[in-house]
Amino acid sequence: MPIKSYLAHPQRGKKEELIQALSALQECDVLPSQNEEVIVVVTDTEDEDHEKKLRKKLEDIDSIKLLAMVSGFNTPQKK
Amino acid sequence: MFTSLSNRRDFIKKMAKLSAITAAATMFPGILFAEEQEQGLPKGANLDWKKAPCRFCGVGCGVLVGVENGKAVAVKGDPKSSVNKGLCCVKGYHSVMAMYGEDRLTKPLVKKNGTYVETSMEEALDLIASKMKETIKDHGKDAVSIYGSGQWTIPDGYVASKLFKGCIGTNNVEANARLCMASAVTGFLTSFGLDEPMGCYEDIDHADVFVLWGNNMAEMHPVLFSRLLDQRLKRGVKIIDFATRTTRTSMAADKSILFLPQTDLAVANAICYEIIKNGWVNETFVQKHCNFSKGLTNMGYGLEDKYKFSDKPEAVSFEDFKKFLNDYTPEKVEKISGVSAKDIKYMAAYYGDPNKKVMSLWCMGPNQHSRGTWMNNLIYNIHLLTGKISTPGNSPFSLTGQPSACGTVREVGTLTHKLPHGVVMKKEHREFAAKIWDVPVENIDPKPTYHTVEMFRALDRGDIRFMWIQVTNPMVTMPKLKRYRDGAKKEGRFIVVSDIYPTPTTDIADVILPSAMWVEREGMYGNSERRTQYFEQMVEPPGEAMSDTWQLVEVAKRMGYEKQFYYTEETHIEEIYTEYRRHHDNKKHNMAPLEVLKEHSGMQWPYVDGKPTKWRFNAKYDPACSNGEEFHFYGKPDGKAIIWQRPYEPAAESPDSEYPFWLNTGRVVEHWHTGSMTRRIPVLHRAMPHGYVELNPGDAKRMQIRTGDNVKLTTRRGEIVLPASVNERGVPAPMQVFVPFFDENMLINDITLDSFCPISKEPDYKKCAVKVEKA
Numbered sequence: 001m002p003i004k005s006y007l008a009h010p011q012r013g014k015k016e017e018l019i020q021a022l023s024a025l026q027e028c029d030v031l032p033s034q035n036e037e038v039i040v041v042v043t044d045t046e047d048e049d050h051e052k053k054l055r056k057k058l059e060d061i062d063s064i065k066l067l068a069m070v071s072g073f074n075t076p077q078k079k
Numbered sequence: 080m081f082t083s084l085s086n087r088r089d090f091i092k093k094m095a096k097l098s099a100i101t102a103a104a105t106m107f108p109g110i111l112f113a114e115e116q117e118q119g120l121p122k123g124a125n126l127d128w129k130k131a132p133c134r135f136c137g138v139g140c141g142v143l144v145g146v147e148n149g150k151a152v153a154v155k156g157d158p159k160s161s162v163n164k165g166l167c168c169v170k171g172y173h174s175v176m177a178m179y180g181e182d183r184l185t186k187p188l189v190k191k192n193g194t195y196v197e198t199s200m201e202e203a204l205d206l207i208a209s210k211m212k213e214t215i216k217d218h219g220k221d222a223v224s225i226y227g228s229g230q231w232t233i234p235d236g237y238v239a240s241k242l243f244k245g246c247i248g249t250n251n252v253e254a255n256a257r258l259c260m261a262s263a264v265t266g267f268l269t270s271f272g273l274d275e276p277m278g279c280y281e282d283i284d285h286a287d288v289f290v291l292w293g294n295n296m297a298e299m300h301p302v303l304f305s306r307l308l309d310q311r312l313k314r315g316v317k318i319i320d321f322a323t324r325t326t327r328t329s330m331a332a333d334k335s336i337l338f339l340p341q342t343d344l345a346v347a348n349a350i351c352y353e354i355i356k357n358g359w360v361n362e363t364f365v366q367k368h369c370n371f372s373k374g375l376t377n378m379g380y381g382l383e384d385k386y387k388f389s390d391k392p393e394a395v396s397f398e399d400f401k402k403f404l405n406d407y408t409p410e411k412v413e414k415i416s417g418v419s420a421k422d423i424k425y426m427a428a429y430y431g432d433p434n435k436k437v438m439s440l441w442c443m444g445p446n447q448h449s450r451g452t453w454m455n456n457l458i459y460n461i462h463l464l465t466g467k468i469s470t471p472g473n474s475p476f477s478l479t480g481q482p483s484a485c486g487t488v489r490e491v492g493t494l495t496h497k498l499p500h501g502v503v504m505k506k507e508h509r510e511f512a513a514k515i516w517d518v519p520v521e522n523i524d525p526k527p528t529y530h531t532v533e534m535f536r537a538l539d540r541g542d543i544r545f546m547w548i549q550v551t552n553p554m555v556t557m558p559k560l561k562r563y564r565d566g567a568k569k570e571g572r573f574i575v576v577s578d579i580y581p582t583p584t585t586d587i588a589d590v591i592l593p594s595a596m597w598v599e600r601e602g603m604y605g606n607s608e609r610r611t612q613y614f615e616q617m618v619e620p621p622g623e624a625m626s627d628t629w630q631l632v633e634v635a636k637r638m639g640y641e642k643q644f645y646y647t648e649e650t651h652i653e654e655i656y657t658e659y660r661r662h663h664d665n666k667k668h669n670m671a672p673l674e675v676l677k678e679h680s681g682m683q684w685p686y687v688d689g690k691p692t693k694w695r696f697n698a699k700y701d702p703a704c705s706n707g708e709e710f711h712f713y714g715k716p717d718g719k720a721i722i723w724q725r726p727y728e729p730a731a732e733s734p735d736s737e738y739p740f741w742l743n744t745g746r747v748v749e750h751w752h753t754g755s756m757t758r759r760i761p762v763l764h765r766a767m768p769h770g771y772v773e774l775n776p777g778d779a780k781r782m783q784i785r786t787g788d789n790v791k792l793t794t795r796r797g798e799i800v801l802p803a804s805v806n807e808r809g810v811p812a813p814m815q816v817f818v819p820f821f822d823e824n825m826l827i828n829d830i831t832l833d834s835f836c837p838i839s840k841e842p843d844y845k846k847c848a849v850k851v852e853k854a
Contacts, residue, residue: 005095007103031096033103034111040099042092068312070099
């Protein structure tokens with residue numbers, strides 16, 4: 001069950017749009033900075049397969065300029 | 080483990096979020112994440128934010144403490160602090176909660192007929208002073224002792240040293256930093272003649288490669304590790320984790336290399352061999368700035384009482400050193416260490432590449448090592464041979480684990496042989512200290528007495544009768560603990576413990592004094608990069624709790640030392656710090672004045688002409704350099720650093736047919752050391768409520784052990800049962816197990832070995848032989 005954190009950098013002038021898009025994804029916790037053009041995203045998915053699919057969804061968001069992974073943890077699956 | 084998975088997942092998500100915030104803060108200094116930082120604050124709160132260094136580890140993050148109605152209610156990272164640039168780790172964010180545990184000690188307790196009875200602070204201090212005088216009268220001055228810690232503030236340690244060494248005249252002053260960084264001190268002293276790193280955290284912004292020597296930075300120094308990860312995002316730096324166990328650091332590193340316990344000695348020598356063989360030596364640097372030496376070998380391991388060892392350094396030539404290294408070719412070392420010759424050459428190539436700046440980082444791995452001084456020397460050897468030292472990004476950097484291990488233990492000198500400036504063995508150093516302390520020079524004994532392990536042995540034997548323990552928990556941390564616990568409980572011993580919560584150490588006390596914690600009093604800490612940081616008193620301590628400094632001052636006055644302890648209660652911290660600065664009034668160690676510390680988020684020493692010194696021994700940055708050369712290792716009489724010839728020698732105890740596994744001990748990110756504070760913070764306690772034993776998955780499968788099963792560990796000292804952890808956070812190598820030491824209900828140190836480095840006297844908590852069975 002991977003948990004990963006990213007820094008999402010929006011396209012110029014699209015920070016609010018990006019916050020909206022990220023917030024719409026159930027697997028994402030979104031924490032925007034108040035004074036910089038960067039958003040912390042924490043993802044929590046069932047398994048590697050779901051993680052890959054989510055990553056694809058994130059990369060496909062138009063308002064995203066760069067998605068940089070900061071940390072990744074893989075926890076044991078809940079039985 | 081017993082942690083519920085939902086709690087664990089929440090915790091991990093929080094860690095992931097904090098890592099990302101940390102990375103963002105290094106990219107955008109001053110960045111704000113108000114939602115996260117103000118989470119949990121009282122609604123409509125009107126907080127007064129005041130700066131302080133964090134209470135926990137040696138990184139020394141700057142924090143802002145939010146105070147409302149006399150209570151500290153929130154913490155956020157200080158964006159003005161160059162250490163953490165506004166970030167905190169999970170312990171830092173929750174640090175104020177450690178002040179408000181339900182069982183906080185608020186009244187002095189005196190043991191009467193086997194029961195603790197509340198008393199007044201006046202009465203308790205009177206009793207302590209009279210017991211000390213009585214003990215000195217009956218058994219001599221060396222029968223009284225004080226044992227403090229790297230959590231002592233600078234004034235705490237200073238008055239302890241002044242009272243015991245200067246006034247009473249005993250060198251029975253030790254601190255728990257002996258258990259965590261004494262090998263770093265002796266490593267610095269033997270290689271450079273002066274303690275503490277030449278570089279600073281800013282090296283992280285310049286280095287191209289980071290080699291972590293037995294250092295799980297992701298868990299132990301998470302804010303600094305986030306700075307490494309951020310540099311990887313920005314500049315593509317490489318992180319190499321060189322360790323005995325796979326950890327979160329290994330998983331985050333670009334390369335993880337595992338070695339067999341104790342064989343880091345051989346691998347370090349093999350790296351030197353490769354550097355020389357491939358012509359990567361910076362010959363001009365070595366010729367101008369280095370000497371070569373060797374010391375005694377087969378020193379033993381300090382297992383017997385009253386063990387003594389003095390090294391006998393002997394000059395050798397570069398040619399002798401090269402011959403010595405012929406025993407350490409990568410191919411030969413591969414057989415000892417389990418590290419492939421290819422991986423040894425891989426590490427050596429980075430150190431040898433003149434176009435790569437390399438930072439080595441280490442903490443407990445090389446320090447808690449039966450050849451800890453040698454390991455520190457060997458890492459310096461690599462940097463000295465290549466000239467990669469004392470310049471931005473080229474930095475051998477020894478990290479510390481406590482907020483003032485450097486500031487109080489190493490700089491104030493709260494170890495048996497030390498004085499604030501210099502050592503007790505040197506007449507001129509004793510004279511200098513005696514003058515400032517206003518005591519006859521004859522008061523200061525020229526002979527060191529007991530290092531920490533031997534001090535507790537002396538307590539057991541009865542050579543020490545009185546011990547005052549402040550702000551540390553030795554009845555959890557001492558190796559081969561049972562002997563020392565039983566010794567402390569013997570008839571005729573009198574133990575005083577100053578702390579903020581009940582612990583296994585208060586259990587052995589005759590008097591328990593409630594202490595004021597962190598921002599409940601005024602003080603200073605000194606972090607790993609020579610940064611001294613001031614904090615003001617922000618809230619009142621509970622009940623009769625009193626700062627450790629003032630407890631000592633009150634007892635000193637009661638013992639008749641009013642002249643030396645002239646301080647007034649309102650201004651004593653300023654008076655003590657001003658007096659302390661006089662010991663370091665020189666270009667090599669000058670401390671910043673108090674008004675400067677109050678204004679800034681700490682200041683690095685040497686502080687000369689109104690400026691901190693970021694890189695010592697480099698004439699471009701360090702005004703103490705005076706030899707007219709680019710570098711000046713002025714801690715040594717001839718201004719040269721020493722490259723030491725230090726061999727590989729086995730550990731004190733290795734696995735055998737009866738005890739076939741290695742036992743390694745250490746820490747976890749949720750808890751700070753013995754957990755006496757962090758286990759009272761609900762979110763941290765829930766995330767990691769119990770100790771456990773990590774097994775290699777292959778071993779666990781063979782022994783039919785699954786996570787949560789009880790496992791019995793047996794060593795020659797005793798046995799303990801712990802729940803198993805398989806393939807969870809850390810993964811030990813085959814035939815090795817790992818146990819964290821934070822859980823006072825599962826005292827792993829009951830079965831560890833009290834072997835130590837003969838030079839530093841620091842115990843080796845990382846290696847002993849153990850039998851592992853499913854319970």
